[in-house]
């Protein structure tokens with residue numbers, strides 16, 4: 001699997017199959033960061049492949065650490081999983097996202113859907129989903145402005161609760177994306193059972209696809225599955241023009257990746273939209 005997924009020349013950290021995780025922050029540090037409100041969303045654009053239009057953004061958490069600077073989720077997400085802090089963490093991030101959506105509305109930006117990652121704990125927790133929906137409802141942001149991203153692993157962890165909660169979110173009008181598609185052991189069967197609106201193909205099958213025809217199989221079958229179920233397909237980790245062209249020719253709906261834009265702070269996104277996308 002590692003040979004299939006990793007390219008020669010991958011830097012450590014580029015390839016999920018071999019990258020060692022960085023050491024995790026302690027729960028005490030994370031709890032303190034929550035109190036100090038140090039977790040903020042960065043935003044990465046999602047672009048329609050047909051016409052280059054901005055379709056939405058994914059919120060990706062960053063820890064503005066007072067001593068260590070900006071920390072990626074690899075430094076703390078694993079430590080949160082399985083702890084009661086995970087619910088508060090996600091709700092704190094969602095609060096920032098909701099404030100941002102309202103702020104963009106005030107600035108007269110075109111409406112953007114914002115995708116937010118939910119953890120396995122979040123997805124299985126009925127009480128969390130209640131709090132999440134109440135928080136959005138109180139903000140005045142309409143549910144279709146938000147897409148919740150969940151991975152197959154999260155769905156499988158507690159399948160029946162996950163299915164119930166996904167059904168509730170969909171009924172309320174939220175979008176629902178399957179994240180990291182293609183690496184799970186039973187992706188195809190599980191996908192059809194869940195009320196997804198979007199399928200995000202993992203960057204392991206996107207990145208370098210143009211040079212690696214043995215990756216096309218997964219790409220093609222993922223895109224066919226999405227198309228046959230009528231859900232939007234998104235390619236993650238598009239870094240080269242060659243990969244962009246291949247994906248476009250295969251009929252992928254949207255692309256996200258460094259070729260288009262890196263995740264950026266909210267303030268930069270406004271400038272990016274106005275300058276680069278007139």
Ligand code: C2E
Pocket residue numbers: 014044059060061072073074077093117118119179180203236237238239256257258259263
């Ligand atoms: P993900 O949801 O699959 O997010 C995509 C990751 O790929 C992000 O890493 C993004 O910065 C990175 N990326 C985007 N385009 C490219 C590209 O062209 N090339 C490469 N090499 N990478 C690209 P990031 O921000 O470090 O996040 C890592 C993971 O942490 C996310 O993977 C997600 O599973 C998790 N995560 C991020 N934010 C949150 C959050 O708010 N809550 C939870 N529960 N998990 C989060």
Ligand code: CA
Pocket residue numbers: 058117149179
């Ligand atoms: Ca995601």
Ligand code: CA
Pocket residue numbers: 179180200202203236
């Ligand atoms: Ca992903």
Ligand code: CA
Pocket residue numbers: 180
């Ligand atoms: Ca991922």
